[in-house]
Amino acid sequence: MSLTAITPANRSASKAKVVRGLLEGLLEGKWHGGDRFTESLGADAFGVSRTPVREALLDLQALGLVELRRNCGAIIHPFGEEDLREIYAVRSLLEVEATRLAASQIAAEEVESLIEAFEEIQSSGGTDLNWKFDQKLHLLIAECSGNRRLAAEIARYSTLVQTMREIVGARTHDIHSASADEHLEILRALRQRNPDTAAKAMRDHLRQASDSAIAAMLEIRNH
Template identity: 30%
Template sequence: MMEAKLDSTADAVAASLREMIANGELTGGERLVERDLADRFGVSRIPMREAIQQLEREGLLETFRNRGAVVRMLTAADVKEIYDLRALLEGDAIYQSVKQLDDETLARAELVHRLLDDASSTTRQGELNREFHALLYACCGNARQLKAIAELRGQVERYERLQNTLLADTPSFQLEHDAILQACRERNARGARSMTIAHLNSARATVMQLVEDD
């Protein structure tokens, strides 16, 4: 029972750290001080250490012998690899999902799309953007694929949120979402896949620019 409690605590801490990285509160290259973070979250060092190990497995942190865990900084090569994989996995996920997509899931995705227009913060934009894509991939029937997609997204999410800030006054990414939704409405699996890959390539170009400017 105690072990289950520690696991749930570690998962909760990992979720909080993941969000701190995604919203830029913990920046690339920043060192995580276990003791300070354990005090901040009011937990013991054991679940904190487990949360850090979890994020390291997801590619968000790197551990160095003398410095401990630091937020991983991405190179242009990292970004290329991540988006190449995302295009394969997300393109296939939506291709498989569209065939099984029920009207209720599609209606929820359309609602999230409308809410994105009015999102007042990059954090909210990020959450809604993640939910929009998750809904459209949900019916692909491959839980491992969805987990891999979530982890790859997590590795670049902080850069994508910067992208959302840059695009806050323009409808660019919403127009791409419109095209994806239209293909889903028509149950056009090939169209949905090509629109999703085009959308990821737009994000890749902006993220690549941000990484190269660092």
């Protein structure tokens, strides 16, 4: 069972570039009211053709970040605290359910190998590694939920959050990485195969993540 199976991976670098650029603008608060953003505009702005811009906009529409209208360009919704909270609310909805499902059927060895990786990272203590572990944990849980659709949805939000993290990381001085305690809580509950405890641990973890994401965005906007 390969973890990379459900990640869209880095097929199409141009599209990723556009998504990232647009997301930067959203986090900065660059767009107000119902600004219009046409495909050609994006193509010029990011130095790519219309095709990847178009695909990026379709993705962003599916995430509820822009509204696409025929022959009218993308209407960018103003982005604020509330929107970030909404994103994490959906993510929480999906991941808490996945955690509940995974807890009852995850293979013992998978959890053990994760705990090992976790302890190793703890001792070395790199922020980057911590995030990589975070991603690995969330992806594993998604896959172990046994619901491929759920895993696909989680993957979509995972790449969104990951991209936002990278943007924030490049601008602020690493405000705060995912808490090790929260991860440990989740791992323990998974090992005990306790769905409710695991779900609660995941919910708490994401609440924290939501708060720090909002803080990071405000940090960016005050500079």
